[in-house]
Every structure is written in C-alpha cells, then in structure tokens.
Amino acid sequence: MDVVSDAISVVRLGRPSFDRVRVGGSWCVRLRPYDGAGFHVVLEGGCWLLPDGGAPVSLGVGDAVLVPHGTGHVMADSPVDAAAVAKAVPFEQWRDGAGSRTGPDRGEVEMLCGKYRLDRSRLHPLMAELPKVVHLPNRVGGHPELRAAVDLLSGELDARRPGSCIALPSLLDLLLVYMIRSWMAEGTSGAWPGVLGDPVTAAALRALHSDPAAPWTSARLAAEVGVSRPTLARRFAALVGRPPMAYLTWWRLTVAATLLRDTPDTLAAVARRVGYGSPYALSHAFGREFGTTPGRYRAEAQRRLADGQ
Incomplete structure (x- = not known):
C-alpha cells in the first residue's frame, strides 16, 4: 500500500452514499455538517457552493468538489446573501420534495451529491490538512484521470447497466482517490504534497x-x-x-x-x-x-x- 491509499483506507467506513438530483429555477438547500466527507459533481449546468465560514465557490459543468471535513454548506443557483442562506431548505427535505426532480424532464442543473463515512479518530495528517473545500474545475487538459472518472460515473448513472450495484460504489471510491490526487498535484496548499515529492x-x-x-x-x-x-x-x-x-x-x-x-x-x-x-x-x-x-x-x-x- 502507498501512503495515500493507506491514509484513505484507515478512515473509510462502509460504502459511499449519493443522490442524483435535477433542479431548475431559484433554489437554495443546506447540507448539515457530517462526520465524513461530502462531494458534488456537476453533470449539467452550474451552481454555487457556500461553505459555512468560507467564501462562495462557483461550480460549472464537469466540476468536482470535495468537502473533506464534512463542513456544513449551502448549494444554490446563485451566490445568495446571508438571509437566503438562513432560510435554506434542508437537503433531505428538498431532495424528497418538489424541489428536486429525478424524472425524465431535465432541469437546468443536474448534480451528483454524496458523502463518504470517515472514522476521524485516526485521521492521517495527509487527510487532516486537506482544505475546507477542494474545488477541481473542469479545465481542458486538467486532471485527465479525474475527468475520466467523472465521465465513467456519469455514463454509469445514465445507463444503469448490469453490474451497476458494484460499479457505482467502486467508481465513487475511485473519485475520492482522484480528487485527493488532483489536489496534491495542484500543490497550492498543505505540506504533504511536498512530503511525498x-x-x-x-x-x-x-x-x-x-x-x-x-x-x-x-x-x-x-x-x-x-x-x-x-x-x-x-x-x-x-x-x-x-x-x-x-x-x-x-x-x-x-x-x-x-x-x-x-x-x-x-x-x-x-x-x-x-x-x-x-x-x-x-x-x-x-x-x-x-x-x-x-x-x-x-x-x-x-x-x-x-x-x-
């Protein structure tokens, strides 16, 4: 095992969970703090992520974002103000109600929203130093392995082919590895990219x-x-x-x-x-x-x- 694989393996618990959501119009939803890591992949359209205590992040089609410390955050169609954030609909309520459309009609924004369970009692320093939000924009020539994983994941969601019950969790695990690897390749923060370099x-x-x-x-x-x-x-x-x-x-x-x-x-x-x-x-x-x-x-x-x- 290499260091990155070990750092992930000792904290990962169970299988990742996810929801595929489609939404249009004006919307603002809150995801509560979580004892794990959250992630979002924008499959169509664009939106904003507003982490608690952090700066808004604009997300475009093909972007992937990791919230490695389970920080509470808001997802919205625009960089909303504090009053709108305070009134954000809980994600679970929004997902199960009319705000999230999962039928055949495509909305303006389509996302994969999910989370990984982590055991934080033995967090490796590599994982501990990840920033509050790891934003990996979809750039031409940038992070080809991550882009390939996002494409495979999107295709698997669309097709629901035989074996998808195994393929989807495996692709989500691969997504986590590639997001951390891509953050390390950026080398803009943290000591561990330098350690392993x-x-x-x-x-x-x-x-x-x-x-x-x-x-x-x-x-x-x-x-x-x-x-x-x-x-x-x-x-x-x-x-x-x-x-x-x-x-x-x-x-x-x-x-x-x-x-x-x-x-x-x-x-x-x-x-x-x-x-x-x-x-x-x-x-x-x-x-x-x-x-x-x-x-x-x-x-x-x-x-x-x-x-x-």
Missing part, C-alpha cells in the same frame, strides 16, 4: 507503510533509503513533523486500531501484524495513544459501525 522522505514512508511489522531501526531505514541516519532524520522530521520511528509507532497503532475495528483477529494476531512482540506490549502502547484498551476500543468501534455513526 521529496525522494528521501517518500522512500522512507513507502518502506514503513509497505511493511510496518518489520524490525525497523533508524539505521535500517536509512540504509533502505540510501542516505545517512542524520540526513534521513533531518529531512523526515522537517517535512513530516516527527522523527521516523515516532511516525512508525503512530502508524503501527493506527493500523492496529483499523484491524481491531474491521477484523475478528485476536489481539495476539494484531500485535504480530503491526510489529509488537506480545499482546501486552501492544496494549500498553495502544493505551498511551488512544487512552483506552484494545478490547474497549474494538467494542465501541464496532458498535458505532453497526449503528452507522
């Missing part, structure tokens, strides 16, 4: 993520990357914000928490998979990091997962 630090992260259970030491990791220990320590800490072995400890415990949530593996098996010599050693480290025991963490995480929280 640095050959030494990126190579060290790849090694740690590829085999977190390996008996890593600073010397072994430096040899793997092909630099001296002081060089690795200096560059890694400057870019990532913590020394390599401290990052490894945090990542091992993050993976352990994911395994406790998503698998029936025993604590001993989890310990082996993340590089701890015994269940006791893992429990001790886990308690320092998360403030609870692995057993309690597993019970609470699985309860929340079952409840859809």
